[in-house]
Amino acid sequence: MFGFRNFMAGRYGSDALTYALVIFSLILGLLMNLFRVPFLQLIMLLPLGYCFFRMFSRNIERRAAENRAFLKFWQPIGNWFMGRAARSQDAAHRYFRCPKCRQEVRVPRGKGRINITCPKCGNKFIKKT
Ligand SMILES: [Zn+2]
Known part of the structure; x- marks a missing residue:
């Protein structure tokens, strides 16, 4: 060696x-x-x-x-x-992309339809968790 x-x-x-x-x-x-x-x-x-x-x-x-x-x-x-x-x-969250700026947003799972506000651009969109 x-x-x-x-x-x-x-x-x-x-x-x-x-x-x-x-x-x-x-x-x-x-x-x-x-x-x-x-x-x-x-x-x-x-x-x-x-x-x-x-x-x-x-x-x-x-x-x-x-x-x-x-x-x-x-x-x-x-x-x-x-x-x-x-x-x-990660079973506790769902991941979405903001339709406006493509920023990824993590939300808790199982909350039904919720209003998500993008942390980056402030755009609001509705998703089913
Ligand atoms: Zn955004």
Whole structure:
């Protein structure tokens, strides 16, 4: 293990993009398995190869910039999924969008038809909870 640590000294190592590439390559592998096209399965090695290239790279600044670019792209998607997950867990509330400004409004569930006032633009709309 010491030899490996020595080998990794001054190299970039793993980050969020590393894990994303591994997962992406596994998904590709599964998809390719589904279609059973010979040799096409090898394209799953591309993200994996890139992932290893990044881990052993000595150009740390460049790799960090790649990771930042990836996070910038991924964060809105990740947040959207986390938001969806949180909402589906939330049995006590319903979520509506203000028809005027698209602001999301959370209201308690099971109150019948209620008059909702948008906290952002003050627009009033009626929804059934
Ligand atoms: Zn509004």
